[in-house]
Amino acid sequence: MASIRISAYTDQLSVKAGDTLNVMASADATESVRAQLVRLIHGDQHPDGPGFIEQIVSSPIDRDWPVRKQYIQKGNFLRVADVAGKLAPTGAFTLHAYIFPTTPDAGRQMLLGRWSVDGTAGYGIGINPSGRLEFWVGDGTAADAVAAEVKLIARVWYFVAASFDPATGVATIYQEPVINRYNSLLSKIVPYDYRSHVSETLRARPSVPADTGFLIGGATERNPARGAFVGQCYNGKIDRCGLQSGVLERTTLDAIRDGGTPEHKNIIAYWDTTAGYNPRGIGDTVLDKGPHQLHAEGYNRPVRAQTGWNWNGRNDCFRLAPEEYGGIEFHADALIDCKWQPTLSLTIPSDLRSGVYAVKLTCDEAEEYTPFVVRPVAPKAAICFVVPTASYLAYANISGALDSPAQAVHGATSIFDEVDVEAYKNNIEFGLSTYDLHDDGAGVCYSSWRRPIINLRPKYRTPGVGPWQFAADLSIVGWLEAMKYEYEVITDEDLHREGLAALKPYRVVLNATHNEYYSEKMLDATEDYLAQGGRLLYLGANAYYWCIGFRDDEPWVMEVRRPEGGTRAWQAGPGEHHLASTGERGGLWRHRGRPPQKLVGVGFTSEGMDQSVPYRRMPDSYHRAVAWVFAGIEYDIFGNTGLGLGGAAGIEIDRYDLSLGTPPHARILAMSEPFTDNYPLVQEEIFFMTPGLGGTQHPYVRADMVYFTTPNNGAVFSTGSIAWGSALPVGNFANSISRLTKNVVDAFMAAGPLPGGA
Amino acid sequence: MTAPTESTPQAIVGRRRIVPALRGHGGASWHRWRYPLTRRTPLLIETDYNRTTLAAERRILNPRPVLWTVALLILSFAPPLFGDNSFVAASTNFAMYSAINVIWMLTIGTAGIFSLASLATVGVGAFGTAYLSVYFGFPFWAMWLVGPLFGLVFGIFIAVPAIRLEGFYYALLTVGIAELCRVYVIQSKTLGAAAYGLFGADGFVPKGMPEHEGLVIGYYAAFVLLLLALTLYRAINGQRLGRLLRAAPEKHEAFAEALGINYRLARIQVFLISSAALGGVGGFYATLLHGASPSLFTMDQLLLLLAMIVIGGIGTTEGAVLGTLIVTLFDKVFIDLGPVRLILIAGIMLITVLFLRGGIFGIPDQFAAWRAKRQSERRGLQSGKGGEIMPEDAIEIADKQSIAVRRFDARLKEELRGLISDALIEEHRTTHGKRRSDPLERVLTFFRRQAVADKYAILAVKAFAEYRIVALSGRRGVPPRVVDDQVFATPEDALHGVFVKRVQDLMES
């Protein structure tokens, strides 16, 4: 018997009393799962800590629920709702498109057409298994095709077309390169002859089943278990494309190749991928400029705002030259939304106190947790913990340890879990993280929570690190519980949507271990909060780092672009540094004039995952303005234990730097002991490459604990270390790091001036 | 300045192009012709970029139509034009036996039924039609028409055991049936027991025609017969029945059956069609020789026939024709050699069976396989030289950087091997989570930097209780594999276990 497996996600990450939360689950080898509502207290199962702690909350969902296997439609494509059947031409027709294939050797891929794979019916132009452009038709029993003479070369722009005349059966392929000095991998110095013009007399005539829609980047398939789905997805870019009536002459096509607009009299549909941009970005609808307005709708967020066939290297954003940004990037392994049917729904009870919760699904040994946050309807507590859901999205389903140079980055051999192996074996069925690459090597710039996320689970251990993000952040939650603080929880989503209003009710805000990804609104809210007297404990490192964007209509999808600077998993293409979701420039906030130092006194300086180290008090910490922070801390060296690699300073670390905007009155209270050379100085600090950039030799490789005050009795306490949070639970929450954090929280909770008269 | 080192002598590699390649069509419009009523394009021309020059070059993937056209053109005029009477007669024999072998190939190759009764079927057709002509006055054209009927009836008769018997036993049975036929005709008075054959049947060569002209007409008739046989082969093997049977190859019949392919019926259909065709050839035989001879049923004739298809290579029409040509050449043309020629035929057959896997037409494939094997053997020998990539291998590697990385790594490994000692391994064991010495960090950095495929990692079977060493695949969809049966209780032990394995690999490389 196959082993039972349950996978699930919720439609929201942040809810409050009265909201309805839907849980979407899929299960293998069982038809029923037991559901429970649980409050999550602690996740990390490291033997030095308290282990996994959950509290079961009785609720109406507490029973068995029927489940079934639910399928996932992966891949980018554009779907045209052609109700009137305009795209099933009876006479002669011509398909045309500019294309930039990235994996022409990856098997059959559809560019555009109406093709039923199982029905062998319809027509389409695409790439055949030999890597050649092909036009094919099918009459329901047999297919026939004409292919280009030469193979397509990857990462080169082509203008391609195919015409078909049912009267004669003659099908003609048109393939011409449109390479300029900027747009392709290769330039004109390479002696390839990319051109091909082949015609053949086909035996079949296309018949288009009514239930087979027109697709750009995919073909319709059906199987008994799954029903209809889209297959033969394409990897690469498609720029302006269309369907015209009649067999277009070669000279007519040459004119389009050279940048001309298709003649209006022949157009059945013309998808102008450059239309619809506004300064704030562009959505998933690709406009048809033809007579029937057959707009195409993107699935799984095809990447827009990408350079097109005519990009000439001068303009670096669609805002300057939308006509050069017609490139839409398609990936066969993209996944934004599983679109599963709800398995169960939960109305959040009014007496449920704010906190981190999960719906726990079990069946025999198999279990699944779908975490979410319950925020208060009306804030009452003094303390707010901000759960960094945007950063969770960035790392969602990261597969780094199994197929990237993770071991070199971590400075350690990866230790992974069965759940990682399972996901890898199933071809990353729940999609990729923004740290991964698509199959064609392009970086993943979108991540969404509408899918099971295997590393957003309380017990999950990240290969090579251990506790990371959600599981590590639960150590802060566990500490708040252990210290018996009254606290409330919100998420990045709330911060992004409500801005300052989300933080303002609280005297103290705790940030998590690694809130790396920030939208402009989130950053503004934090800055405004501090300026109006808010008090922030920043208990992590490498935060406020990447600029990200959300579209208002789909807040569950986060976008990140990774331009030239920063410690980055991939490199965005030339001219593709602006977010399609918002129109702003992506990359590090530092490179847009807002280094983290400017907000919290410290910013990213190094990372390594071989070991964490203790802190050592710095002379400035004995000033009466800040000495209270160390009340009860007996030793100069402290924080030499932790669930995160055995110390309080480590994993990723931040540094004080006046030149990057650390407030002039900030003090370094403590600094980490030396790191190994597996902690190198970050890339954005390196201008000339020199030897000696590792932790044993470079003075900038260190974690700084920094404190400063802000206007109206506000203050910031930054630890400069991801390992800090995981050091809290050691010794049943009784240790120097716990004590020190409590000193700060207690002081920050008290109304009025801060201790020390500062 | 470093002193120049002596270069290692290397042979120049790369194959010289003998025939200049045809360029692709480039920007020109190219209408690809197809054979009428099919989807096939002539010669299956494929254009691809040459790796060395990046030029688009045309290659003929299927040169057989060209070979056939040339061969058939020569056959259509050469024998009558250049040969004497006995050569024309021998050519007629060659054409007729080629036709028999091409049809027989349908039975053995396409249908996969190992029947040795092919010549016997021809014999039944020949005796049957000769009988009708001698006793009932059937003219030659009527003999041609009824020949297939005799073949079909005989085919049905011997098809029944084919359903039940395995290859070898069935072959034996058909030999037995042929022998039975022989014994019958040499004892049957009606079938000319006394005259060693039934003669006096009608012929298609007009009476009174000069000998040479008569022989030429006979040759052309046999040539047309061969063309008909080839057409039949094409129609059966290249169409529905052939495709069906290729989907159910030997040892995979059960799978094909599960897919709903009725391969048994298709086999029998092909067998009966070829039996009828062989009967037709029998009718032709009787009209050519004005009768039939019991030699059609003899073992020596059967063995000659077998020699023909074995030498040419079973499974292709060109093999059948070439094998027939060679054997006919020895048997009929070099008749002066006497019985020695039969020994020669046996010798050729023996050499073919011993050294050639697919007959003469299998030679190109076999040569390519042999060359690949030799290359890999040479590669094996060279890998002793520190894993250097040899010039002939470099041709095959598209990304030349991988050659550079391999050479770099080989040199670095040599250096790192000098750092490995028991003390270093002990240092690794005792310094987990602590700062390590520079030599140890150098070794560790090299290990961690390695490519993902086959890289070691650790699987937590049970967190904080049970760990195992695995090797990564580097390919999505392919899970890591467990490399040995070591089980570690703590992450630290497992990390050291991986280190020891990597040190072992380093020292062995």
Ligand SMILES: [Fe+2]
């Ligand atoms: Fe990060």
